[in-house]
């Protein structure tokens with residue numbers, strides 16, 4: 408899998424990671440969470456994205472990584488309006504993840520002004536590698552820009568797929584200008600685009616790009632924008648990891664192939 412640097416000062420990371428929203432709890436309920444995480448690590452996945460918003464996902468991920476914690480780049484999120492609750496939560500995740508969080512993102516920008524001082528101190532103390540911010544709604548991108556311009560974060564996480572392209576207007580150019588790392592969420596539109604699976608004939612022009620399935624076409628669509636560094640498709644099924652990871656190697660799509668995938672997706 409190809410590696411890209413997560414922003415000017417970030418580490419080099421394989422471009423396909425693993426999201427955990429809803430899917431990791433489903434995998435756990437099906438008794439395959441540990442298999443899912445092991446399979447991902449074995450296939451070269453390093454970035455695991457989670458959040459206290461995803462039910463038990465943070466805890467399941469920590470348990471699933473177990474002694475392989477050091478092989479992972481753990482990205483979680485602070486998600487509470489209360490700085491006090493944020494401190495309590497942070498103490499808990501530090502315990503789960505061996506005293507270190509590789510990337511701590513402010514989820515949906517909730518109370519970002521209040522949380523930043525605590526996060527900056529934790530970074531100084533070597534408990535956090537990078538500080539970032541996320542939002543999933545275009546209506547919040549004005550505020551996200553404001554946070555990006557403070558110079559206090561070095562990464563953002565935003566939605567990007569053929570049906571959600573608002574980040575192209577200002578967010579991706581600004582991230583590039585500021586040298587921020589960019590993680591793509593919702594590469595399959597939370598599965599919403601998977602229902603539009605095209606025919607094998609429609610996918611044929613993408614074969615020379617190593618793409619043989621619809622999920623690969625969509626993941627490669629996002630990663631073919633060089634301003635994006637890591638895509639985090641989520642799955643509850645260990646057998647789907649290899650398929651998704653295969654989209655993380657070149658050759659990358661040009662404008663023509665991206666337009667073809669957008670058309671197939673109905674946009």
Ligand SMILES: NC(=O)c1ccc[n+]([C@@H]2O[C@H](COP(=O)([O-])OP(=O)(O)OC[C@H]3O[C@@H](n4cnc5c(N)ncnc54)[C@H](OP(=O)(O)O)[C@@H]3O)[C@@H](O)[C@H]2O)c1
Pocket residue numbers: 425426427428429430456457514515541542543564591592593594595596597598599601622639640641642643644647650651
């Ligand atoms: N910060 C935020 O506000 C925010 C918001 C949304 C998401 N996120 C992060 O971004 C991650 C990804 O976004 P997402 O989970 O919303 O959506 P996604 O990754 O776009 O789509 C996940 C869905 O696609 C299905 N899927 C995955 N691989 C597949 C394949 N090869 N073939 C067919 N179906 C496949 C999964 O179902 P199966 O389980 O059946 O495979 C799952 O339902 C999240 O998990 C989370 O970590 C962050």
